[in-house]
Amino acid sequence: MTSQLLNILPLAAGAAGVLAGGALFSFSSFVMPALRDLDVESAVHAMQAINEKAPRSALMVPLLGSAAAGSVVGALALVDRIPGDRVLLVSGAGLAIAAFVTTAAYHVPRNNALASLDFSSSAAAAYWPRYAQTWTRMNHVRVALLLSSGVFLIAGSSAP
Structure with a gap:
């Protein structure tokens, strides 16, 4: 890899993490609270529509990009092949991967x-309150992981 790419990669990974974290913050701050104010049938129907669109949305670029680029940065930092603060770069990479794992596994x-x-259905009505509460709680975690990852990767970068 060229030295210019090695300088830009942590910044790109960090920016992707901050962008994805900011987008997902909207769910924690107003989307899920607004859905909880709706009747259960409307809330479930709306969240189903959101979840259908999300995997094919532009959000996937920074969400997946932060994990992919962060992984490369972390691996290169571990073998001392990328300039910058090794501890911050590896930590930022780990946080980006943890955010991706939270998305995929939770x-x-x-x-x-x-x-x-x-x-x-009555099954949807029974599932929704717990889903909304725990999904949002873990989204807070995912947002914190992504934003922290972005900060660490950018701070660890040696780019001016």
């Missing part, structure tokens, strides 16, 4: 479970 299965329910 949010996706719950979203899939919600998608399998008829929004007007």
Whole structure:
């Protein structure tokens, strides 16, 4: 890799983490609270529609990009092949990977479970309150991981 790319990669990974974290912060701060104010049927139907669009949205670029680029940065930092603060770069990479794992292991299965329910069913009505509470709580975690990752990667970068 060229030295210019090695200087830019941590910044790009960090920016992707901050962008994804900011987008997901909107869910914690106003989307989920607004959905909880709706009747259960409307809330479930709306979240099902959101979850259907999300995997094909532009949000996937920074969300997946932060994990992919962060992984490369972390690996290069571990073998001392990238300039910058090694501890911050490896930490930022780990946080980006943790955010991706949180999405894949926690949010996706719950979203899939919600998608399998008829929004007007009693099963959906029973599932929604717990889903909304725990999904949002873990989204707070995911946002913190992404924003922290971004800060660490950018701070650890040697780019001016």
